[in-house]
Amino acid sequence: MPLRRPLHVPAVLVLLAALLLAVPAAPAAHADDGVRGYVDAHSHLMSYEAFGGQVLCGKPFDPRGIQEALRDCPDHAGNGAFAWFENFMRNGTPFGTHDPNGWPAFKDWPAWNSRTHQQVYYTWLERSWRAGQRVLVNHLVANRQLCEVYPLKRNACDEMGVIRLQAQRMREMESYIDEKNGGPGKGWFRIVRDSAEARRVVQDGKLAVVLGIETSEPFGCQVIGGVPQCTRADIDKGLDEVKRLGVSSMFLCHKFDNALCGVRFDGGTTGALVNTGNFLGTGRFWQAETCTGAAHDNTLASAGTVDDEVAALLLRLGKAGITLPLYPKAPHCNILGLTDLGHHMLQGMMDRHMIVEIDHVSAKAAAATLDVLENAGYSGVISSHSWTDEHYVRRIYGLGGMVAGYGNASDRFVAEWRRNKQYRDPRYAFGYGYGLDANGMGALPPPRAGNSANPLRYPFTSPVNGVVLDRQSTGQRTWDVNTDGVANYGLVPDWIADMRDISGPEIIDDLANGAETYLEMWRRAETR
Template sequence: MSMNRTLPLVAVTAVATFLSACGGGGSSATATQDTSTPATAQQQPVTLPPTPSKPPEQPQPLNRYSFANGCFTLSSEGRYLQAGTDGYQLTTSAGEATAFYMKPTALGRYLLVSNYQRDPGAFGDIELLGISDPAGEFLDDSGNFIGEVSYLVSGLGDTLNLVLDPIAPLGGLLRELGESLDGLGDNIGEINVQPALGKVDKASDLAVWNVNPSEGERFTVASQVTGLLLTATDEGLTLSSPSLEDDNTRFTLASAEQCASYPEAHVSADVEEQGPAIYLREVERFRNVPGLDNDDIFGYVDAHSHISAYEFIGGRINYGDPFHKFGVDHALHDCAENHGPEGLTGVVEQVTSTPGPHATRGWPDFPYWPRNNSLQHHQSYYKWIERAHLSGLKILVNHLVHNEILCQLNPQKQNDCDTMVAIEMQAEQMHRMQDYIDAQNGGPGEGWFRIVTDPAQARDVIADGKMAVILGVEASKALNCGEFLNVAECSREEIVERLDRLYAMDVRSLFPVHKFDNAFGGHLPDLSDGIGIGAVLYGGNLLETGHPIEFEECPEHEHGDTSNPVADALQPLGIFDQLLFQIDYVGERFPASPEELAEYDPRRGTDHLCNTRGLTDLGFFLIEELTKRGMMIETDHISRKAASQILDVTGARGYPVINSHGGWGGTEDLRNQVAAQGGIAASFGSVRGNWVDQLTRDGNRPRADEFKVGPFGGAPFASDVNGIASLAGNPGTPDQETSLYPFTSVDGRVVFDKQLTGDHAFSLYEGRGVAHYGLYPDQIADMIANSDRSEEQVNDAVNQLFTSAEAYIRMWERLELATQ
């Protein structure tokens, strides 16, 4: 499949590439069950239809991916690695061998951990096999290698044998090689670097080892940075050139016990052996529902998320990563790295959550963040997403997101502001995330996070017990096609070329317009009143396009109901208010305060004003190009006129479209038309009665029976996670914890307890609401247990949510048929 590519970490230099060993191999799956924080309640078994028995699986031979998160000893020719007081040595006694915990940093690459200890509330003391950096010349603060490979090779040549002799026979050759590499060997001057193989106390690139297959069932262990091979000789533990590979550089890795650990967030779930349900017929509530097929998928959809937003609008706006090669304590460490001491330079945080200083520390105790309304802190770490997946999340749509003007205004940016560059970089990061999760689970294709490019692939992935991830794009200047003073900044040829580039990176969904007018059409400016979002977008549009929004009275039949109380409650200001008003150097081009900006709002005194701009000629051309490729079209954020034009064009050919962003899809009439034409309408995730109302409304929108899953329309939700938008709160109080936790999933196969990350047990009821993505299972359980709606309404809401995965894939299948 096209998504099973390996996107390697950025090469350090051509020398490192020359020295690094290559390898390949198969894969073996590992279990997703988490018993580290077992639930205290007994699961209620569900009687399921009999399934054919499978023959017992035969043990698979070890490959370079098999060691993920396992415990192993390393031996070569009867010599075992052993951790000493100050370093590592060799022993001929198997009973004295050190067991290493092998933490993958990427596919086939590992940290070899010999010891890890941590007191509650503190970071751990760790011991790793690696190469020291005493002068601090080779690594940045995050442990990434930035030094000169030639000098490092030279230094290692002089300190090759740590056990008996500081200069092994190969040392002189390596120094000669290092000093010959582009003349860089002595560029550090008089600093006595002296890198050495031994015990290091921090994860870094110098502690990463490539495990590659060799003869028989033995492996070589090569330094990622230098390419030199770990070598066990009678004289001691050394490093050798890859060209000198022999029996002394080939290691047997044997399974061991009593291993060191490595920090990681928990899914805090106890999963039955067969895993979460895949098909509706496996779940008691759907077993006797008429009109359902045996292969209808059980599960829900997040139709709008931003996992990759930690890199958007220049980077350093959000703090935290969805994954990190060195683990959770690096991914969710301390937001002072981006937001300064006490978080005081985090502009968005200062105006949207609790103004003033806040505790910046994340791991291990998370005293302040994440929380549902803390908008500059990452909320979708991969283990948190995995927890949601175990509760039935079968499809996750991740929108690669960017806004060029906000990137230009962002004083903290570290990434390119060009839209295509920013979007392609985020797409690459999502493939890296897939590879990283594969690495944690036993090799390519073995992870639960699978980027898919067509509905058949999505069905296959879900049938394999995994989660289908769809990549979309939500950018104000989509395909770099802005306009200034009504002149388009792209041509038809450029649209085709850029769309093909995104398609090749597995993007399958796109917003033609977002927030500002662009070369494709007008945007939706009229969701808010007074000094709200609409007025701010009016000013932002002036900065982006050089002209104001041109308004007209909305057509009578399009007035509809534009209210969105949930979105208004969750997003009273929005990112555009937050950034445009807070960045000083916008200067005289933009009003200085919301009150001043309100004076420029041409909608004052009217109830309904709509953008005069519909689709442009290039906009119609884009819609045609999207339909040719079978790509999903998102109709949110676009003017009502343009949305109606898209629905006219696509409706005539039976090509469904998507409203994934709640009230940003325009009027209820427009959202009903999306559903009536076989498309998907989703609302923001909410809480209790409000969420019941939204799910039942979206699932019961008028649609033909052919567009239903049995009697259900299917209602996804939109998290908008990391899109600088609040997640849902929760009115529960701490005394309600015991009435919810532990709870059983809707399919009856998973028991969840409070989610544990480091020392923090996250609860819905600690005042943070849906603090991170892993609490959506809790929010669903809370909606079922604590909604004030009738039992019939709650059941309908649950049924609409858990048929949304089947409804979404059927929509995608109809879309594909319309291209033929």
């Protein structure tokens, strides 16, 4: 039986919620029917249903119209003074105010740094599709621990129940967009189950929507006091179910250690709070050692607080189930890697031709995962939003996998693209993607620093397909990427055009090759 005990959580610990939420087969050149288009490899359209259903405000669509979809949370009413979670995530303090009215004024939200307000209303996504986006990986997301500590709820905290609900909402959104475009099958938003279907959708000029899962305890695979709370049979049953739901891409762990793998730490102050969540959920703080290899996890806040002798003692205590948030000198590596259950999960994903999301697993678990994939010649692996150590990028490319950068400011994104591209494998077609993590309680790309000297000028021509776009407007609000950054998903084309203006056409070519590269990677995973 799972080990459960009541927890009395001080109010300050609820703030950790802000942080829960980055031999190959013989390859061929681009397929004869190669496609062009951008790839968002990591976003969360339906996360408003997660974490109890009261953390995120607004929806990507509502049959009753935009005035219902883009409403603020009820507890933000008045001047937003009670929106402590939004205030903390946006400003670093639980105190503050904002105009809670969304439609039609949009005075204070959406904004690039507003983490709890809807970022992907469907017409904003439509603008990105019209400008050349052709693949969207939508991760169904859940976190039981965040749900349990957040005081407001309208949904249960069971992670798989939330995943099922979000999958249902995705189908409802597909049908809603169909209705707006002439009936069943007529819409531009198409959920796909395999690479061949995705290619047909992209060739038709529509958006291929891939379902993924990013959750902390997939299939109940929590670990408490070192004891796994799931079995191989649970994993097999769960994988079969999510395949029936249409899921094609999946993480093994996220934010907290689980029965499958150790997690890649969050660093600094963020890490201290998430580490508290790890203790509340597993009964243990993270355990770290000083890394001996090049790859490492993020550095924990209390780095260097103990010497080598005490660090060795802490590791021995950890094996006995006694952990303290005290750590040796950096660089830090989670002592936990890929477990036996994690190996079983990974093999089950490969057997079902699923794409392995390598972000968020510890350096030790990532190395073991890549060993398994390399031994199997399995190309279906992706770093979808800059959450794996850069020393593994070469191995990902060597498998024929794919890398997508987190949605940073355009100059920072370009710099990361250049670093990653140097590790490309010339045996495989190269394309690059971005992982906006929209509605994932992370910031969208901010305005580029110092852009007044060379701003994006409106109207502009979308680099990939020649569509002419002026400033985006919704209701009474008009946004400008130079001052507003990517305030909502509709400004993604402006962000990409800004990259072209500051770095030239090469990055646009690589982003435009993203759809083809993703589809070829997926196809190799299906035919290994």
